[in-house]
Amino acid sequence: MLKKLLIANRGEIAVRVIRAAQDLGIATVAVYSAADADALHVRLADEAVNIGPPAAKKSYLNIETIIAAAIEKGCDSIHPGYGFLAENAGFSDAVTAAGLSFVGPSGDAIRLMGDKVSARTAAAAAGVPVVPGSTGRVDGIEAGRHVLEETGFPVMIKAAAGGGGRGIRIANSLSEFEQAFPQAEAEALAAFGDGGLYMEKVIGKARHIEVQVLADGKDAIHCYERECSLQRRRQKVWEEAPSRCLSDALREELCASAVALAKAVNYSGAGTVEYLYDDEADRFYFIEMNTRIQVEHPVTEAITGIDLVAEMLRIAGGEPLRIRQGDVTVKGHAIEVRLNAEDPAKDFAPFPGKIGDLRIPGGPGVRFDSMLYNGYQVPPFYDSLLAKLIVHADTREAAIVRLTRALGELQIDGVKTTKRLFLALAADPSVKAGDVHTRWLEGWLQDNARALAG
């Protein structure tokens, strides 16, 4: 078992990891930038180290400073959370080289899954269905024209080295393709120093479905799936588990494919294999694997009763997986919504500020993961996530009712938040029916701008 853990993150996920560590009797060391001296994770951890100025590049992304802090404080391990250095292969390598345990996979596994082309190749080799597209990098427009025979239109052109929705172009015709391809090449070269592209068929109405895996480097299990189809600008805003669109047979096939991939890459820790699900064809396709704990992990915890962060810490401490696949069962339905410091009435403009009166919802089936407290000054330097509200009930219908009830109890004065968005979504007939896809919310937001402004 680990003895002393440094948490290389901030915000609600730092709080979440500190809690899991403390529940296991592991001592905790927080790190913080000058802008986060009063942050909740600093208050909750046993010790805290100032690692630099507000700019993330100079603090939360500074590998040398973070590892030096861990060594100085006598830590034996580092948890990266999500974002920042969580999927930085060099960080995983550097932590290991310093003689510490990295709570996550090896640098090699992160590198393999971090490159879209090598990830896709690994997935296909493990028997995981992939979206029709280029089998590897597409170098030059001539090679790109050949790939079109596989994909048809619309086709997506992405930078091989990119991430997070950057540098993605969609072409609906050959003429659009001829124009977009050289632009994407130049953009990829400028942004990433690598003009390599890859191409993929665009699935018209796709759901986003992802499978949670846990692995110890040898063995792997899944903890079933989450559906995260409600997205704005490719950012998830509402996540739930299980997905209601899957048949039991397809669910087993989907989850087994995620386990096969995790085993094929000797994965260690918690990870998520992401898929597109095509309703019409009733088929799923691999998109990517995220080699970290995810924001939406609590919905899986709610339906399976597994503490995913605690399991990550156990695995990093050298224990083999202690949960067997047959022990993982799904109970009820869970929904998470992301309460961001954004103004839904003004196109989700960021809204940092000082928290006034804070009333947190409670009662059965309600969980609130957050770094907020009364009087907390939300700094403008980091992402806008303030809190995650997670509800759990016997059925999806009951979970939506409970979500509305809990949102009604929630009060966050002092800043604008996305609460109003979720109250409206919870009352929407399409959301209630689960009749959504990954681009549904963008259209809904245009049609309902007035309701959100009110």
Place this chain on the structure above:
Amino acid sequence: MAQLLSPLPGTFYRSASPDQPPFKADGDGVAVGDVIGLIEVMKSFHEVKAEIAGKNIRFVADNEDPVMAGAPLADLD
């Protein structure tokens, strides 16, 4: 002398990206509506436009400085 103030709290950038020249160099003239920098607020970027015109801009905030709303970014003659 006049001052250009930050309209938002966040991180101040003097150019659109690290490999591009600054929007304005010290000594440049400024017209109303000229972009003089960007403020990054919670990972979204907002242009800072001059609300007054002037000569000989002198930046008092450095590239990547954390700034509060209302903080001076530059002096103008």
